[in-house]
Amino acid sequence: MKIKYDVNEPYFFLANQFYKHKNHILVFEAVKLLREKGIFIKLVCSGKLEDYRNPDYIEQVKTYVIDNNLQNDIKMLGIIPREDQLCLMKNCLAVIQPSKFEGWSTVIEDAKTLQMPILASTFGVHKEQLEDKGLYFDEDSSQSLATLLEGYLNGSVKRPLPFDNYEQRVAKFARLFIDLYK
Template sequence: MHEFVICHQRSNHIIAELARDAPAIDIDAKRSSVMNLDERIVSLLPSRARKLAGWLLRGSGSHRVDERLYLREGIEFLVRLAPYADFIGDIPYGVVLWDLQYRLNPWFPEISSGGEWERRDDGTSSMLRRASVIYVGTEEGRRQIEYFYQVPSNRIEVLSSPAPELALAAADVPPDSDVVRRLGVKGEYLFYPAQFWPHKNHVVVLEACRLIRQQTGWDLGVVFSGGDKGNRQHVDDYARRLGLAEKTLFTGFVEQAELIQLYKNAFCLVYPTFCGPEGLPPMEAFALGCPVVASAIPGASEQLGNAALLHPPTDEQALADAIISLRDAEVRNALVAAGRRHATRAHWDDYAKGIVASLDRFARIRRCWGAR
């Protein structure tokens, strides 16, 4: 049997709320109790200066504050549910890895500019090579870790990512066109929920709409939701150059009920990202009965199966052809049915059981030494 404790930061309100009824360690509240004088001084500095000073302290060989806190609290193994490489310590750990796309697509500015590529590669290299177990969603993810970082296959667990609960719970909610009209949606539209990073490839959707209009006369709109990460103006300008400004809607972030209705009323979800394949929108769309057209990046066919139409992310004609094919009711209905089946193939209980099984196996190694 394993005893689980949620280690969380008070600033993460969602995790803090979940931790209210479970054994938990509030890192923010307890961190100061294990700090030495230098670390207390550093904690009072502005954010940027604090990062630099903290790096200098680590470079001198001192243990990270959080690690000392975990050791004091008797933590023997950490399961890190997000692949942030800011803690590499001497406590064994497992980590969930979403992708290694900075290795496959190193040219995007959000991945390469200002030393970002080097920071990612240095941190990920240490994180993966020291991990006791790595959790990925596909066999393609396993192959990439083995290839880029030479991690033995037996330290990599493939756990299929389930559809988000919010989408499964809303599967039978009826479409309500009034909700999307209030957002400014007019007529048939493609839906793409993604933050405005260059690698999200919003422009290929606009190019596909241009081709569809030229080749069929179909005046199909586009709804882009998500926050601006510096590339929205470029996408807006691109739409204007193609004469699609009036058919392109930018909603920003939307409420959960609005998101559900954007899926349910859309002609289809388009997901032409260059990076992945561990993306939530296709799984949400499957559960909500929205057809999916996605990019054929490595691992996509494994994650999405036969429930999505795939196209090369650089090929707007292939994207346009896939969208047009969904005007055939038989094709569309078959894809929606396949998506609903795919959304229920994996469950969060199974995901949790997979993590626990990996801990069971590692416990036979961890029993070889006592508390430190």
């Protein structure tokens, strides 16, 4: 995967469609803030490079990257095969999930199954999915994410405990589901 996608350094992974509410710009702003402090991180993004609700959004995203000279820091892969996405996720430093809203985050579920650390926005569904096992930032503050990323890299942010493995989570869900009908 490293050769296929030209990913040669440790990286954070953001696996969302490029829809405005998925909040990519906030993450890019955080990368810029860190760069201004002399902290250089790599961010690899996968997902459809268009937003049918906001047709100009992807151009705004690309322009932001170019205008802020972040082309070497941020890699936007577009849609990639599912197996590649999971492989990139499994080998990243941490998964970033910055969404402002969604019904349920499959990215978080994938990352949990792969036992990957997750930096997520404080949006309620993320807290429901991650509970005390996520690292959180304000979805409206790139500074909040930049601070979290810096702490994650320098070790000052305490890493959460691992997630239950997939089989344990399925068994727990089954027990809770059965208990509903008792």
